[in-house]
Every structure is written in structure tokens, then in C-alpha cells.
Amino acid sequence: MEELILALELYFKLSPNQFEETNSQIIELSLLLNKRADILNLDKSEKFRNPVGVKSKLNNFLFLDKGKGRSNISTNDRLIWGEYSQNKQKLCQEAKIIRRGIEERSIPIQSSKAILDQEASDFPEGSIHYYIHKRHERNTKFIRQIKNTAEKNGQLHCEICGFDFHQTYGDIGKGFIECHHLKPLSEYDADEKTTKENLVLICSNCHKMVHKYRPWLGRNELKKILKN
Structure with missing residues (x-):
């Protein structure tokens, strides 16, 4: 899905007569997709996500948009088109965080693959999003301080459902x-820091439910669902 989001972003930047494998932006995206595959330790062939493949994907979106070009459209092509074609702001935000994750290359291949195998496949925002989210959580001293304070005060439990890991x-x-960020990391400025108001201590189940929908469910929205 992440690759399709990046391809759709490029689709809206180019005109159909620019859909050529020699186009510099298509070549650039091809290199970026291969870099992503290296981060995720994916198996690749020599033709993996080459410029011809990127061009083909752009033509798929052209068919969905104008009814022109090839008609060999996958289910995922239709899903991404349906979700983002009428919401370009959301598309740009999603593409921004994917690019940021790829370009930073902040997580070693071996450890990131282990995370992917265990958890990332269930993270709706995608694996690169997941890595940024977890890195931000693990590396932020402020978040650790909030958790330690909550534990000392006997309040280290889910703020949504009340689940206590130690008690169970x-x-x-x-x-x-x-720890859940109420403000998506894709909306952070480059030097923006996490604030206490943007964090919720949360159990694993509630965390997955919060991320099940886009935009993410808020603290009160999920509490209402539980009450019902």
C-alpha cells in the first residue's frame, strides 16, 4: 500500500505524456521504492520496481481516473484510488511520512524485519509508518518520563479501558x-517535539483499534464505543 501511495502522489504531479521510464521523477521514485525494499529486507529481482513498473502503475491510475490506458487494475489500486484521489491533502501527508521514514533509514534492516514479522503487518498505516512511530516512542525521553511518573502514582493502566498489564x-x-500520539507523526514539523497533551497511555488492544480508522479515533470516541 505504501508503494501505491507514493505512486499516486506522483500521478497527480505528472501529466500522462510524461509517463515514460526515462522521466527523472519516475526514475527517482523507482530508486526510492528499491531503497524501501532494502530497509524492509524484501526479496528483489533485477527488475524490482523499475521505471517501467512505475510507469505501468501510473497508467493504472490513469485508467481509474480517465478510463484511458491499461485496464489491468488490482484491488489495491482501486482501494488506494478510492481512499486518496479525492483527498490530496491526506495523500500528501501519508506520502510525506513514508518518504521521511525511507530517507532517514533510522532502523537497521535486521531489527526492522523482526518488528515487521511480529507486529508491523497489523499496523494499518504501513510498515514504514510503524517504524517511525515506534522509533519516536522508544527514543523520546519525555515519553519514558510520563510512563515512569504514571507507574510511581499507581496509574500505569490504559486510559481507554483501564487494562493494567502488571495486575493481569x-x-x-x-x-x-x-503510548499513542493523538497528533499523527505525519503532521509534525521537522523539529516539533511531543507534548504531554498529545500522548495517551494505552493498552495494545485499544492502540490497534484507535489506528483501525483514518482519521484515528480519539480517546473519547473509543471510550464511547466501549460503553456501548
Whole structure:
């Protein structure tokens, strides 16, 4: 899905007569997709996401848009077109965070593949989004301070459903809780820091439910769902 988001972003930047494998922007996207594959440790052939393949994907979107070009459209092509073609602001935000994750290359290939195998396949925003989200969570000293303070005050439980890992799992769950950013990381400025108001201590189940929809469900919205 991430590759399709980047391809659709490029589709809206080019005119159909620019859909050539020699186009510099198509070549640039091809290189970016291969770089993403390296980060995720994906198997690649010599023709993996080459400029011809990128051109082909752009022509798929042309068919969905104008009814012109090739008609060999995948289900994912239609899903991405339906979700983003009428919301270019959302498309640009999604593409921004994907590009940011690829260009930073901040997570080693081996560890990122392990995360992918265990958890990332369930993260609706996509694996690159997931890595940025988890890196931001793990590397932010401020977040660790919030968790430590909550634990000292006996409040280290899910703010949505009240689940307490320590109470349920004993010592193995002591000190454990996840942290959700109310403001998506894709909307952060380059030097913007996380604030206490933008964080929610949350259990794994509620965290997945919050991310199930776009825009993400808010704290009160999910609480209402639980009450009903």
C-alpha cells in the first residue's frame, strides 16, 4: 500500500505524456521504492520496481481516473484510488511520512524485519509508518518520563479501558504500557517535539483499534464505543 501511495502522489504531479521510464521523477521514485525494499529486507529481482513498473502503475491510475490506458487494475489500486484521489491533502501527508521514514533509514534492516514479522503487518498505516512511530516512542525521553511518573502514582493502566498489564500478567507485565500520539507523526514539523497533551497511555488492544480508522479515533470516541 505504501508503494501505491507514493505512486499516486506522483500521478497527480505528472501529466500522462510524461509517463515514460526515462522521466527523472519516475526514475527517482523507482530508486526510492528499491531503497524501501532494502530497509524492509524484501526479496528483489533485477527488475524490482523499475521505471517501467512505475510507469505501468501510473497508467493504472490513469485508467481509474480517465478510463484511458491499461485496464489491468488490482484491488489495491482501486482501494488506494478510492481512499486518496479525492483527498490530496491526506495523500500528501501519508506520502510525506513514508518518504521521511525511507530517507532517514533510522532502523537497521535486521531489527526492522523482526518488528515487521511480529507486529508491523497489523499496523494499518504501513510498515514504514510503524517504524517511525515506534522509533519516536522508544527514543523520546519525555515519553519514558510520563510512563515512569504514571507507574510511581499507581496509574500505569490504559486510559481507554483501564487494562493494567502488571495486575493481569504479574511481574512480566510490570512497567509495560504503550503510548499513542493523538497528533499523527505525519503532521509534525521537522523539529516539533511531543507534548504531554498529545500522548495517551494505552493498552495494545485499544492502540490497534484507535489506528483501525483514518482519521484515528480519539480517546473519547473509543471510550464511547466501549460503553456501548
